[in-house]
Amino acid sequence: MKNLSFRIVDPKTRAFAVMSSKTGVRKRSLAAIKTLVTDRFDEFQLFRGRLNEVEAISLTEDSKKALEHCYSSPTEALKAIKEEMKRSLKEQYGQIALRCSYCQVRDPSCWDHYLPLSRFPEFSVFPPNLLYVCSVCNTKKGDLVQEDKKRFLHAYFDNLGDSSLVIAVISFHSNVVEISFDTHPDIQGLSPLHAAVCEHFEFFDLKNLYLRKAKEYLSSILQPMQKYKSGNLSYREYLRIIEVEKSRIPVNSGKNDWKLITIDAMETHASEVIRFVNSCPMAPAPSLAPIDGWEY
Incomplete structure (x- = not known):
């Protein structure tokens, strides 16, 4: 957004x-x-x-x-x-x-x-x-109106500022990678505009849309890591990979771009990701948990 x-x-x-x-x-x-x-x-x-x-x-x-x-x-x-x-x-x-x-x-x-x-x-x-x-x-x-409350953001006129509105959390279970998106807990209930952000996020089902995009993106990053660095991925190497990925995201994408949010989550959960990649040297590329009939 x-x-x-x-x-x-x-x-x-x-x-x-x-x-x-x-x-x-x-x-x-x-x-x-x-x-x-x-x-x-x-x-x-x-x-x-x-x-x-x-x-x-x-x-x-x-x-x-x-x-x-x-x-x-x-x-x-x-x-x-x-x-x-x-x-x-x-x-x-x-x-x-x-x-x-x-x-x-x-x-x-x-x-x-x-x-x-x-x-x-x-x-x-x-x-x-x-x-x-x-x-x-x-x-x-469609022709839905917003008589009771604001449900759709207007990209031109609803000033979202430069704050983080959406977060992602990455977790690992066996050989399965899970990522989830939600509106940032710090904005919930702060103002009518922030409430509209939550409504917009839910109405257009951005949680699952971001998830579908992020799964493909995560796979493109994790598969090479596990193939070439499994068992030997250092914290320094990992951060360098993250920085390279971040540099590929255009600055004007915005702070709440799904790809940047995904990279931020990978940075936040760096230790867990490295541990996951290094835990099974000969394992195949990680699978990603399916959602709503959409799977790899």
Whole structure:
């Protein structure tokens, strides 16, 4: 989980450019509610750190359909917004491939309306309400709203700071390696935002997603260790391997990147890992405990 910077200049003007490209009845319907929509854009900006508090409003059926059509019907103005947002994300991720704005692990392939299109059509083409996400997260979130509490983090506006939000624990049982992820105990119950981090982590099942990725990654590190250093791996050699792995993780991945969290856990549990690798010199590469039908 990491913050992204929203870099679209004058998003209200960009949204109205899409609306003004409509014709006929839709154009007239949109012109009639322009002041209302402008006020809603201002409300979005005002509540950007607590968008779960934004309430839906009543709109006529014609207005709702016209607003939804702004997104469902391709226009050059909307295409330009999406392309500019993609370019901005590529600049921020740098050498890292683009990632879903919700799980920040899988590749993004579609756009999600943070405030659902079905309930908040006035934000259908408002750039701050559009997030580039993966199909899995998009389907899971669907049209859910957050009336009772904040359940989804907004990558642009929920300031997570630079604190550790997620931790990993590594343990060894016989020839099986186990790793688990959870939100950091120090943040639980601290503030509404931290509570939202826990909700987000649980809702998008990041615990198991990180686990699946970490198992493959752990195997790629532990197998060579056990093959070439088993019985003779020193603490110094181990730390050097960890430092090399850490240096391969781009700085802009963020402090709560699953791979960096995994490496931090390997550093924290250094003695146990070394003992495990050295305990069975002729043993085959370690197996990893299966989860939810996903195994090696």
